[in-house]
Amino acid sequence: MPETSSTQIPESLKGLSIQERIQIVEDLWDSIAIPQENFGLPEARRGVGEANRRAGEERKPAAFLG
Structure with a gap:
């Protein structure tokens, strides 16, 4: 199979197993993933995502709330 990148x-x-290669990718990703607090968002903006999620739940019919 030819290289695609x-x-x-x-x-x-x-030569590693698929599981071993997946673990390496996960470890690599974890080493570069940036925690939310490192994005430099002002304190006032950090809760906006949670507020939007809650607002969306309020618009759902009660039958769909789990």
Whole structure:
């Protein structure tokens, strides 16, 4: 199967099982994922997502609330 990107996978990783490679990807992602508090949002904006979620729940019929 031909390479579909310009990124080359090291040979040492190609020999790992799929589960091992998935774990490496998860570990790598965890090492670069930015926690919300590091986005530099003002305190007043941090709760906006929660407020919007709650507002959406208020518009749902009671039968759909779990």
